[in-house]
Amino acid sequence: MTTGHAGFDRFIEGLDAFVTGGAILPAWSPDGKWLAFLEGTAEERTGRLVDLESGRTEPLVADVAALRKAVRAATGQTPAGTGLPFEHIGFAGPRQLSAMVGSATVTVDLDSGEVAELPTERPIDLHMELADSVRRTPKEFLRTAPLTDPIKARELGSPQGTAFVSTVDGNIVLRSVADNRTARLTTDGTPEHEYRFDLVDPQLTALGMAFPVCNWSPDGSRIAVYRVDNEGVYQAPQVHHLKRGDEVVHRYFAQAGGRLERTTLHVLDVYGGAPVELDLGDTTDTYPVHGAWLPDGAHLVVFVxxxxxxxxxxxxxxxxxxxxxxxxxxxxxxxxRIHHDVYYGKKIGLFRTPDGTRLLWLSERSGWKHLYLYDLEGTLIRWLTDGEWPVDYVHRVDDEYVYFTAHQDQTRPYDVHLARAPLAGGSVERLSEQPGVHAAIFSPNGETFIDTFSTPAEAPRSVLRRADGALICELSTADTSNLEWTPPQQFTATAADGETELWGVQFFPADFDPTKQYPLIEYVYGGPQIAVAPHAFNSHFAKAVHALAQLGYVTFVVDGRGTPERSKAFHDVVTQDWAAGLVPDHAAVVEQLKQRHGYLSEAKVGVVGHSWGGYSAFRLAAERPDVYAAAVSSAPGFDPYSSVLYECYLGFPQTDHDAYRNATPYPLAAQLSAEFLLACGTIDHATWTDSIKMSETLIRAGKDHEFVLLPEQPHGYDAVHDSYFWRKVAAFFRAHLQEGNR
Known part of the structure; x- marks a missing residue:
């Protein structure tokens, strides 16, 4: 591995190019007896078969060469590489796998090794969408979501697999698997008055990593949907420049204190019965959500x-x-609740027991997020969890236990552990042991689960456990032999209040030498809805930080007060004061790191952030010129008046004047002395106007700055423009950060 631009270019894609294994994609046999998975590179892919009762593991295929020969004989195709010729596998029967080889679907008998190609569908049937595979495969459609561009989604299948639903022109459309024909279940939908339904990644749901969405009734006869009235909601302009003539599109974009879309809840009958609107009274200025169907299919739990x-x-x-x-x-x-969770993900912290007689509710009423059990009369039965640690989220409920992730170890507060609590009351059992961030994938019957865990410096490892946490066997440990690096280091520092412990992670060049000195760069976010310091291996926010370090810097990420995953008091610091924990905490961490480590240059540091991280980067540089010498703001959300996303934390502009005035960063432009790079996509209707306003404010204040515009890019950049952006960032820091002794 090399440092410099070659190392930067490789690290910006994450660590997948250097590490294989550790985390697995399971296939569970329909009889509940076997687990199968693949691992390794495409060239030398292997597989394992696990007996779920005994934990005995064996190669998925004993004679790979013979299998490849059988595949070639069955399909006429010669798979590349020397290992198993499959990218993904599933079970077609108790001892039979199914997989794709090129365009062919094959089955593999695990006992005899026999390979058979499934009948090929006629091209004309595929073209006319009459083939069975086409009818049974969910199709893509464009769906709307609050504040954003329409996004690609896949149809949602009914519980019996006989139909799919999607939206077209604001209406709910039903597609029959039997003949592939469609029928509109609503006809009064328009772009201004549209119907929607919840969508969660079906792969995550199938793997037990997300709760199923509340759309289809259990018997498949009804669908729970939303009707969204956008009348009067502010529309942000989005200008497209790359065609022969400019095109202006307007996106609904509710502003702080302005008109919010009004949402009502409805139930549609797939057999043609009249739609039913749920009686919620006036839903103006509320967020109503379908919570869960009861098993009888005649009642729903609703969250408002x-x-x-x-x-x-x-x-x-x-x-x-x-x-x-x-x-x-x-x-x-x-x-x-965290506003993003409800507004975008319908993550409402409400779950039902399998028999539908009780509800589990997440609440921070004690000062920590915990689980409470209610009956259907609304009576609190008992607390299920308690203590000075927060539950993360519920992942499974059976007749006896609720299984969840939690930050139970407050000596390492960002570690995520697996736990369960008995519904009948009793002690919480921790099901995971090793430090780090743990994630669980349950088998369909819930009797076993895969526990995958890692730390920033330790690659993933997966083990198989019984539902009570008992270890069955090891499954996979990541191969890091191609990873030549200096591992990241978790650290703690003290917040500006002199008491609160903050946690962060430092990243280093691959050829790091502690006897030398390196400039320091902070990657910042600071928004109130997520904690971003990467306490697991190869997490999303680690990629850019790893990459920047390969250019010869030490980089770090830290979560200050006002962010989640700690106590309610820690999170509430953001209430009525957007930057209360931002500037003082992050600047204090920089000063402590530089005092603590001789390998850090005495020169001022750099800071870079995206979205609310762009806001944070600017504010840090503007308010603490003694600490920050250069700042990069990418797609920055500068204007708190511009979006409804601020309201849950700041209140409303009409009543909470000081909170909004103090959160507005434009008046700080006049005091900016740091070097500053501003970047934004031209169709990012959420932040393009914010960026233009900031550039104009800086110009009028006589402040030089760079403005990198990214044509036809929304809030997230595509690969080409993202690469261009990071090249500009690398050049910017190379020009403006003192490099010290190298």
């Missing part, structure tokens, strides 16, 4: 969050009549 996020109500609705009755509610002095 008030616009300021300080009151949530749970109701039971009759899907046949629309009548509702309240179950329980909760109010808080600050936000009860």
């Amino acid at each position: 969050l008030r616009r300021d996020c300080r009151r949530a109500e749970v109701l039971l609705a009759d899907a046949r009549t629309g009548q509702t009755r309240p179950l329980f509610s909760e109010e808080g002095e600050t936000f009860l």
Whole structure:
């Protein structure tokens, strides 16, 4: 491995190019007896078969050469490489695998080794979309989502696999698997008054990593949907320049204190019965969400969050009549839910037991996020978890236990452990042992699960456990033999209040020499909805930080006060004061790192961030010129008045004047002395105007800056433009950071 631009270019894609194995994609046999998985590179891919009862493992295929010969004989194709010729596998029967080889689908008998190609469908049937594979495969469609461009999604299949739903021109469309024909279940939808339904990645749901969305009733006869009224909502312009003539598109973009889209909940009958609107009263300035169908298919649990996020109500609705009755509610002095979770992901912290008689509710009423059990009369039965540590999220509920992830070890507060609590009451059992971030994939019957864990410096490892946490066997350990690096280091520092412990991660050049000195660069986010310091291996936010380090810097990420995954008090620092924990905490961490480590240059540091990280980078540089010498703001969300996303934390501009005025960074432009690079996509209707306003403000203040515009790019950049952006960042820091002794 090399440092410099070659190392930067490789690291910007993450560590996948250097590491294989560790994390696995499982295939579970339909009889609940076997687990199969692949690992290794495409050239030398291997596979393992695991007996779920005994933990005995064996090669998935004993004679790979014979298998490849059989595949060639069955399909006429010669797979590349020397290993197993499959990228993905599934079970077609208790001892039979199915896989794709090129365009052919084959089955492999695990006992005899026999390979058979499934009948090839006629090209004309594929073209006419009459082939069975076409009819049974969910199709892509464009769906709308709050504040963003339409996104590609896949149809949602019914529980019985007989139909799919999508949206077309604002209406709900049903497609029959039997004949591939479609029928509109609604006809009054328009772009201004549109219907939507929830979508969660089906792969995550199938793997037990996400709860199923609440759309189809259990018997497949009804669909729970939303009707979104955008009338009067602000529309942000989006200008497309690359065609012969410019095109202007307007995107609905609710502003802080402005008109919010009004959402109502409906139930549609797939057999043609009249649609039913759930009786929620006036839903203006609320976020109503379908929570869960009860097993009878005739009732739904509904969640309604008030616009300021300080009151949530749970109701039971009759899907046949629309009548509702309240179950329980909760109010808080600050936000009860992270706004992004509800607004985008419908992640509402509400779960039902399999028998549908009880509900589990996540609440921070004690000062820590914990689970509470209610009955369908709205009576609190008991606390299921308690203590000075927060639950992360629920991943499975069976008749006896709730299984969840949690930050149980407060000596390492960002470690994520697997745990379970008995619904009947009793002690919480921790199911994972090793330090790090753990994730679970449960088998379909819930009797076993795969525990995959890592730290920033330790690559993933997967083991198989029983539901009680007992270790069955080792599954896979990552191969890091091609990874020549200096591992990242987790660190702690003290917040500006002099008391609170903050956690972060440092990254180093591959050829790091502690006797030399290196400039320091911070990668910052600072938004209130996520913690970004990467405490697992190869996480999303680690890629750019790893890459920048290969240019000869030490880089770091830290989560200051006002971010989640800690106590409610830690998170509430952002309430009414957007930057309360931002500038003082992050600057304090820089100063402590430089005092602590002789390998850090005494020169001022650099900072880079995207989205709210762009806001943070600018504000750090503007308010602490004694600490930060150069800042990069990418797709920066500067204007708190511009978006509804600020309301749960700051309140409303009409009533909370000081909170919004203090959060606005434009007045800081006049005091900026750091070198500054601003970058934004020209069709990023969320932040393009913010960037233009900041550039104009800097110009009028006589402040030189660079403005990198990325044509036809939205809030996230495609590969070509992302590469261009990071080249500009590398050149910017090379020009403006003192490099010290190298």
